[in-house]
Amino acid sequence: MDFRQVVGRQRTFQYFLPYRPVERPKVQVILEAGRRSSRAVNTAFSKAIVTHRDSLSAEEREKLKTPLSAALVDTAPVYIFWYHDMDARRVAVEEKKWPTVASGTLVAIGALGPPHGWSHRYVQQVVLPEVLMPGLDAGPQRGGNADAALAMAQGLLAALDEGLAACLAPFDEAGAKEVLRTPDTWEPVMGMFLGYPAESWEAGGQEPRPPFESMFFEQNAAEPFARDAKLAQALAESGLGGRPAPVPWREREVRALARMLGLPQE
Amino acid sequence: MTDVQTADVRNAETVHRWLASRLDLWGKKALSDDLVETLTRFCQRIGKCPDEMIDDCLRPGKERDVYVLRTRARREYMEQIEAFEAETGSRDQANIVRSFLIHNGVAMNPNLLP
Numbered sequence: 001m002d003f004r005q006v007v008g009r010q011r012t013f014q015y016f017l018p019y020r021p022v023e024r025p026k027v028q029v030i031l032e033a034g035r036r037s038s039r040a041v042n043t044a045f046s047k048a049i050v051t052h053r054d055s056l057s058a059e060e061r062e063k064l065k066t067p068l069s070a071a072l073v074d075t076a077p078v079y080i081f082w083y084h085d086m087d088a089r090r091v092a093v094e095e096k097k098w099p100t101v102a103s104g105t106l107v108a109i110g111a112l113g114p115p116h117g118w119s120h121r122y123v124q125q126v127v128l129p130e131v132l133m134p135g136l137d138a139g140p141q142r143g144g145n146a147d148a149a150l151a152m153a154q155g156l157l158a159a160l161d162e163g164l165a166a167c168l169a170p171f172d173e174a175g176a177k178e179v180l181r182t183p184d185t186w187e188p189v190m191g192m193f194l195g196y197p198a199e200s201w202e203a204g205g206q207e208p209r210p211p212f213e214s215m216f217f218e219q220n221a222a223e224p225f226a227r228d229a230k231l232a233q234a235l236a237e238s239g240l241g242g243r244p245a246p247v248p249w250r251e252r253e254v255r256a257l258a259r260m261l262g263l264p265q266e
Numbered sequence: 267m268t269d270v271q272t273a274d275v276r277n278a279e280t281v282h283r284w285l286a287s288r289l290d291l292w293g294k295k296a297l298s299d300d301l302v303e304t305l306t307r308f309c310q311r312i313g314k315c316p317d318e319m320i321d322d323c324l325r326p327g328k329e330r331d332v333y334v335l336r337t338r339a340r341r342e343y344m345e346q347i348e349a350f351e352a353e354t355g356s357r358d359q360a361n362i363v364r365s366f367l368i369h370n371g372v373a374m375n376p377n378l379l380p
Contacts, residue, residue, distance in 0.1 A: 053379075058380075067337075067372075071375045071378065074375070264361040264362075266291070
């Protein structure tokens with residue numbers, strides 16, 4: 001798919017065809033895309049566990065549910081639980097196991113170099129002691145991680161590009177820990193529920209967003225980025241955008257979906 | 267089975283909220299007589315009034331109009347509704363009870379898988 005169409009297809013899909021499986025290669029594409037995402041000091045903060053609904057017992061599924069994700073757990077054939085590995089920085093610094101900044105690999109392969117001030121000595125004697133090591137004594141720290149979320153975001157776009165529908169939703173951390181046997185150092189980012197949509201690709205229409213100028217600025221925070229309306233229109237026509245919600249048939253669509261799946265209609 | 271009357275159910279504050287919310291979202295077609303009748307049968311089955319059911323599931327928070335979901339109570343009601351569904355043989359009737367809880371702020375779905 002064209003990149004703009006992939007971005008424009010993003011919706012919070014909430015109704016999946018429970019009987020249509022997700023092909024394994026598509027799941028791998030999602031993970032490969034996540035693996036390519038940008039991350040600070042080339043450290044793998046992101047971890048993910050692919051979970052197949054039909055391989056779980058009813059009790060295990062119950063443990064993953066939150067009050068609002070129950071139907072997603074029941075209908076999506078595949079879930080990917082995305083995590084932030086709070087121990088990733090320590091492992092990078094102390095074990096120097098992976099090709100990270102701390103291991104010196106990025107300087108060695110020329111990804112980071114003298115034009116930007118990088119050298120082996122700078123990494124080993126300045127960056128490590130001054131930037132990467134402080135705070136490690138305090139142990140893993142919760143609070144989210146942008147790089148872990150970036151990997152998930154890239155995986156999300158890959159899912160849409162593969163023709164899948166996806167919904168990001170929180171999951172029960174304690175229940176997931178029991179079912180997925182995650183280490184104590186993994187902090188949940190979000191659950192990605194995957195499948196083929198039971199609803200239309202419009203999924204009710206484009207959800208409203210705050211005005212562009214209230215979100216984006218130029219030069220300083222007081223100066224909204226001047227939006228070119230013609231460009232915005234052209235982008236919408238090329239697929240990055242869509243009909244605003246609600247589409248005229250949404251109410252009937254939701255009723256029909258609820259009836260099909262056995263969910264409360266009203 | 268206990269002595270919960272249809273009139274008690276119809277006059278309950280939580281039932282007013284439920285019906286008003288359905289009316290607001292879906293219009294008059296979302297209101298029918300069997301809603302209150304079905305909820306009454308469920309209330310009689312478990313021996314609780316509608317307001318009691320919601321009070322069981324939502325604990326008042328520190329601030330006014332803020333509530334905390336009581337997960338154990340919610341789970342118990344989900345099981346009661348499943349039993350009601352099995353007894354009546356009707357997902358639709360059970361979903362009416364679920365709708366009552368949902369519109370009063372207690373999110374829930376039926377199990378969709380065996």
